[in-house]
Amino acid sequence: MSSKYHVVLSGVSKAYAKQFAVNNVDIQLKAGECVALAGHNGAGKSTIIKLILGLIHPTQGKVQLLGHDVSSRSAAQIRGQIGYLPETVALHPSLTGAETLAFYAKLKKQPLANNPGLLSRVGIAQAAKRRVGTYSKGMRQRLALAQALLGNPQVLLFDEPTTGLDPASRQMFYEIVSELRNQGSTVLLSTHALAELDGQADRIIVMKNGSKIADGSMSELRQQSGLPIRIRIALTPGSESAGKLPPVWRKHNESAYDLHCSEQDKVQAICSLGHINGINNIEIHTPSLDDMYAHFLRREDV
Numbered sequence: 001m002s003s004k005y006h007v008v009l010s011g012v013s014k015a016y017a018k019q020f021a022v023n024n025v026d027i028q029l030k031a032g033e034c035v036a037l038a039g040h041n042g043a044g045k046s047t048i049i050k051l052i053l054g055l056i057h058p059t060q061g062k063v064q065l066l067g068h069d070v071s072s073r074s075a076a077q078i079r080g081q082i083g084y085l086p087e088t089v090a091l092h093p094s095l096t097g098a099e100t101l102a103f104y105a106k107l108k109k110q111p112l113a114n115n116p117g118l119l120s121r122v123g124i125a126q127a128a129k130r131r132v133g134t135y136s137k138g139m140r141q142r143l144a145l146a147q148a149l150l151g152n153p154q155v156l157l158f159d160e161p162t163t164g165l166d167p168a169s170r171q172m173f174y175e176i177v178s179e180l181r182n183q184g185s186t187v188l189l190s191t192h193a194l195a196e197l198d199g200q201a202d203r204i205i206v207m208k209n210g211s212k213i214a215d216g217s218m219s220e221l222r223q224q225s226g227l228p229i230r231i232r233i234a235l236t237p238g239s240e241s242a243g244k245l246p247p248v249w250r251k252h253n254e255s256a257y258d259l260h261c262s263e264q265d266k267v268q269a270i271c272s273l274g275h276i277n278g279i280n281n282i283e284i285h286t287p288s289l290d291d292m293y294a295h296f297l298r299r300e301d302v
């Protein structure tokens with residue numbers, strides 16, 4: 001296996017009784033890459049994260065982490081290289097933030113000296129001496145993130161990390177993800193919140209009923225989906241130019257007209273408007289991640 005991959009799943013399936021939670025999935029995660037796992041409830045996202053953590057073992061196939069088979073004894077040594085933020089974090093309410101992080105640092109055999117810096121990094125240094133029971137959901141999630149960052153792990157697994165976070169906390173979270181990528185760590189995060197991934201994830205893997213149904217960067221997914229781009233022009237009210245528009249332009253309302261075309265035809269479509277006077281505005285709407293996600297799920301239903 002090439003060392004540029006931190007995590008490799010090869011033909012991995014996980015069955016409970018006769019039900020496949022994950023079905024014949026191949027995933028490769030490179031060093032310094034942030035990959036999002038998207039899918040509805042029950043799609044298999046948490047199961048993939050648990051397989052990488054070695055908490056459960058595949059029914060079929062192989063999971064490799066930093067060059068080791070996760071099921072092998074040698075994998076125990078590299079567990080300290082993984083940071084994990086579970087979907088639901090149970091923190092003891094009567095411990096302070098600082099005590100909680102000290103507890104996890106001891107479990108991970110990490111020096112306590114780095115803890116104040118970590119609490120500042122996630123923005124809760126001022127609440128370090130307060131009991132966790134008095135923390136808001138966002139503060140608890142920040143503290144849980146700090147424990148995942150203990151020891152500068154090479155692989156970070158975040159299960160729905162931004163659920164319930166306010167915009168400032170989400171922004172802080174993605175700033176940390178960006179730092180982690182820059183330092184060469186691999187980040188895998190599961191999410192339902194696709195819209196917020198734009199510009200944050202290098203790649204998106206779409207799961208459905210345990211199978212991988214799409215895998216690529218935003219622009220690759222856009223191309224694979226073949227979803228059209230919508231160009232909308234607004235004409236000066238009362239303008240006679242509408243009559244000169246090629247028939248492919250459809251009327252949207254009294255002054256606006258739409259054209260649906262592929263990414264490749266976009267420039268030509270705009271150039272063909274060169275002889276039309278009285279264009280007030282041009283809007284280009286490219287398919288969003290939510291549009292593409294819905295498309296991939298529908299395609300599988302057909």
Ligand SMILES: Nc1ncnc2c1ncn2[C@@H]1O[C@H](COP(=O)(O)OP(=O)(O)OP(=O)(O)O)[C@@H](O)[C@H]1O
Nearest residue numbers: 016020021022039040041042043044045046047048
């Ligand atoms: N321990 C288990 N025993 C039996 N079935 C399980 C077990 N864990 C998961 N499953 C089933 O496997 C499927 C995938 O579950 P998983 O938790 O991986 O989905 P998910 O994509 O993380 O969903 P969510 O977004 O709701 O967290 C589901 O049908 C679930 O019921």
